[in-house]
Amino acid sequence: MNVLECEGLVKAFDDLVAVDDVGFHIAAGETYGLLGPNGAGKTTSISMIAGILESDSGSVTVGGTEITTRTTEGKRQIGYVPQDIAIYPDLSARENLRFFGKLYGIPKARLDERIDEVLAVIGLTDRGDDRTEEYSGGMRRRLNIGIGLLHEPMLLILDEPTVGVDPQSRNSILEGVEELGRTGTAVLYTTHYMEEAERLCDRVAIIDGGKIRAEGTRRELVELVGQLDTINLGVVGSARRLAEALASVTELESVIATEGSVEILVEGASGLLPRVLEIAQQSDVGVSGVEVIEPNLESVFLHLTGKALRD
Amino acid sequence: MRAAFVIAGKDLSQRIRDRSAILLGLVAPLGLAFIFSAIIPDTTASFDVSLAYVDQDGGEISSGFISGVLPDIEADELATVEPYTDLDTAMVDVESGTTHALYVFPDGFTDGVLAGDGGSVRLVGNVDHSISTQIADAILSGYLAEIDAVGISVDAAMRSGAQDPTALVAAAAQSPDAVVLVDTEAASRELDATTFFSAGMAVFFLFFTVQFGVSSLLEERFYGTLPRLLGAPISRWSILGGKATSSFILGLTSMVVLAVATTLLIGAEWGNPAGVAILMISGVLAAIGIMAVVAVVSKTPEQAANWQSIVAVLLGLLGGTFFPLSQAPPALAFFSKLTPHAWFLQGLGDLSAGDGLSVVVIPALAMLTFFVVTVAIAVLAGRGRVLAP
Ligand SMILES: Nc1ncnc2c1ncn2[C@@H]1O[C@H](COP(=O)(O)OP(=O)(O)OP(=O)(O)O)[C@@H](O)[C@H]1O
Numbered sequence: 234m235n236v237l238e239c240e241g242l243v244k245a246f247d248d249l250v251a252v253d254d255v256g257f258h259i260a261a262g263e264t265y266g267l268l269g270p271n272g273a274g275k276t277t278s279i280s281m282i283a284g285i286l287e288s289d290s291g292s293v294t295v296g297g298t299e300i301t302t303r304t305t306e307g308k309r310q311i312g313y314v315p316q317d318i319a320i321y322p323d324l325s326a327r328e329n330l331r332f333f334g335k336l337y338g339i340p341k342a343r344l345d346e347r348i349d350e351v352l353a354v355i356g357l358t359d360r361g362d363d364r365t366e367e368y369s370g371g372m373r374r375r376l377n378i379g380i381g382l383l384h385e386p387m388l389l390i391l392d393e394p395t396v397g398v399d400p401q402s403r404n405s406i407l408e409g410v411e412e413l414g415r416t417g418t419a420v421l422y423t424t425h426y427m428e429e430a431e432r433l434c435d436r437v438a439i440i441d442g443g444k445i446r447a448e449g450t451r452r453e454l455v456e457l458v459g460q461l462d463t464i465n466l467g468v469v470g471s472a473r474r475l476a477e478a479l480a481s482v483t484e485l486e487s488v489i490a491t492e493g494s495v496e497i498l499v500e501g502a503s504g505l506l507p508r509v510l511e512i513a514q515q516s517d518v519g520v521s522g523v524e525v526i527e528p529n530l531e532s533v534f535l536h537l538t539g540k541a542l543r544d
Numbered sequence: 545m546r547a548a549f550v551i552a553g554k555d556l557s558q559r560i561r562d563r564s565a566i567l568l569g570l571v572a573p574l575g576l577a578f579i580f581s582a583i584i585p586d587t588t589a590s591f592d593v594s595l596a597y598v599d600q601d602g603g604e605i606s607s608g609f610i611s612g613v614l615p616d617i618e619a620d621e622l623a624t625v626e627p628y629t630d631l632d633t634a635m636v637d638v639e640s641g642t643t644h645a646l647y648v649f650p651d652g653f654t655d656g657v658l659a660g661d662g663g664s665v666r667l668v669g670n671v672d673h674s675i676s677t678q679i680a681d682a683i684l685s686g687y688l689a690e691i692d693a694v695g696i697s698v699d700a701a702m703r704s705g706a707q708d709p710t711a712l713v714a715a716a717a718q719s720p721d722a723v724v725l726v727d728t729e730a731a732s733r734e735l736d737a738t739t740f741f742s743a744g745m746a747v748f749f750l751f752f753t754v755q756f757g758v759s760s761l762l763e764e765r766f767y768g769t770l771p772r773l774l775g776a777p778i779s780r781w782s783i784l785g786g787k788a789t790s791s792f793i794l795g796l797t798s799m800v801v802l803a804v805a806t807t808l809l810i811g812a813e814w815g816n817p818a819g820v821a822i823l824m825i826s827g828v829l830a831a832i833g834i835m836a837v838v839a840v841v842s843k844t845p846e847q848a849a850n851w852q853s854i855v856a857v858l859l860g861l862l863g864g865t866f867f868p869l870s871q872a873p874p875a876l877a878f879f880s881k882l883t884p885h886a887w888f889l890q891g892l893g894d895l896s897a898g899d900g901l902s903v904v905v906i907p908a909l910a911m912l913t914f915f916v917v918t919v920a921i922a923v924l925a926g927r928g929r930v931l932a933p
């Protein structure tokens with residue numbers, strides 16, 4: 234059963250159509266990525282999904298309940314982690330958590346226990362009673378996420394949670410999201426980092442200019458655009474001779490010789506690499522380096538939109 | 545409802561940590577009330593007093609006052625004196641405040657007194673010029689006391705058998721209440737200086753205190769927490785309700801603490817607690833409404849804070865929180881009624897006159913009208929905008 238279903242979401246700000254007919258669904262335990270550059274419409278889309286922003290049209294249901302800006306009870310199923318850090322600087326982490334816990338109606342008896350659990354998960358147990366204005370940027374980010382987790386929602390929406398985070402904190406955030414997926418939480422994750430989408434997401438939607446350009450698993454997306462693997466061979470000796478020798482291998486889509494290197498396009502590079510190296514040896518051409526580039530979401534994005542994911 | 549209280553509770557704990565609310569809500573008004581009441585012992589010292597009379601009597605006693613007493617008062621520049629022939633014209637001028645207090649000597653006054661039947665002089669005072677009226681009262685009483693003394697000595701002379709043409713005057717002395725004052729409309733309706741400054745500073749700073757509560761909504765946007773509130777399983781009204789509740793509690797607490805503190809520390813007399821409570825509650829609501837309008841029409845939190853301060857100061861000045869309106873030009877007195885401050889102080893003044901609780905009804909209704917109108921404006925102006933993420 235799908236935890237989230239949304240369809241036909243549209244939002245315009247004056248003349249600018251920020252989100253144009255966005256729709257998708259997420260199943261329990263599934264992590265779904267919205268991958269797109271700045272201004273693609275990611276935040277606007279999830280704001281409508283979380284019932285924060287009024288949509289011009291379209292519908293959202295979470296756990297079978299329709300979500301609009303006027304929904305109250307249904308929003309209990311949603312955890313929302315805003316892109317910009319949203320905590321009270323003059324309150325401690327514990328007080329921030331307690332306030333939102335009360336708003337979400339977590340029973341008093343459970344709340345203190347749950348706050349301790351969340352503080353442990355986000356690694357702030359020792360600093361829980363300090364005012365958050367004394368926290369580092371990474372600590373604030375972790376609390377920002379912790380507030381979204383507090384009430385154990387069935388759908389967790391994370392809006393670019395790793396922006397401005399050091400590599401170590403980033404890794405622990407990503408591990409946390411993977412763990413959530415394993416425990417059955419549906420996760421909606423927006424990012425403009427291709428690697429994060431590839432690592433975390435079961436399915437990814439590529440969004441640009443307010444529209445979803447393509448959607449599917451990483452493999453499906455790559456196949457969709459018919460991208461091939463690239464093998465780059467650094468050669469000592471005649472690159473042309475090697476290229477001519479490789480022409481006999483029919484599985485290779487194209488072979489291009491340049492000064493000191495040979496670039497080969499192929500479907501499934503790893504399977505053919507031993508044969509390529511064997512032919513090089515037979516042709517008496519020395520190989521100084523091998524690089525295999527598999528197509529990724531970055532190249533899918535480039536193919537679909539004609540521009541790079543990051544400027 | 546529950547969510548509104550959760551939000552209000554959070555806001556209040558933030559305000560308590562942020563000292564500026566306590567500073568503006570308690571320390572500043574208390575300090576200023578204390579200073580003002582110490583350096584300005586009484587506000588009557590330099591006031592103009594304008595008196596008038598209508599002499600329908602034309603007898604010895606009335607003309608003794610009019611030509612014997614009043615010219616001296618005028619010569620000493622204690623008051624200006626205006627004669628009227630027509631009672632109606634004179635009454636109109638008292639009502640408008642052109643004249644502060646009017647003596648009316650009715651037809652047959654002197655004859656009545658001399659015949660031993662008693663008589664009365666009417667003293668009509670303008671509501672907002674109680675001090676002038678009290679002065680007028682004192683002048684007349686002094687004169688009438690002298691007549692009394694004259695009467696007694698004549699009486700003594702008569703008993704010794706002497707024939708005196710003033711024997712008739714002596715009759716006045718025989719009736720102990722030969723002359724009574726009636727119709728002093730302006731029962732003291734003004735607060736004493738200490739209470740005035742205590743109440744004035746309390747209502748002046750109320751607007752700053754309330755501003756903290758109202759502006760905390762802008763702060764939620766600034767901290768980025770507004771989207772979280774919008775995403776929470778609570779109604780949007782409870783967000784506004786929470787802000788209104790914390791503003792109300794802040795405002796009312798500062799008023800109550802100030803009333804108690806000025807009563808205990810500098811001897812202010814706020815009057816009937818129930819009446820004071822009604823005035824305070826309506827005043828706090830009016831302040832919330834006005835500050836909400838300013839917040840809603842502002843584009844940024846800084847802009848809101850600046851305009852809220854300007855509005856609070858202007859309304860405070862116009863509303864007579866720094867100086868009593870009773871002696872201000874009539875135009876200012878009129879415009880001051882466009883501020884909740886003036887209604888609040890008027891209500892307290894009337895209450896202090898001991899007229900009973902009913903005197904606070906009109907001022908309270910006036911302030912509640914401010915509340916209703918400004919909240920309506922804020923809701924209309926802020927619709928679809930205030931609670932956008
Ligand atoms: N409140 C608003 N008023 C006007 N335009 C807006 C508003 N919010 C977003 N937009 C516009 O809508 C478009 C989509 O913005 P959105 O914030 O959804 O992008 P995003 O994909 O989240 O980008 P980023 O990665 O930078 O966060 C942008 O062109 C943005 O300028």
Ligand SMILES: [Mg+2]
Nearest residue numbers: 275276277316
């Ligand atoms: Mg965004």
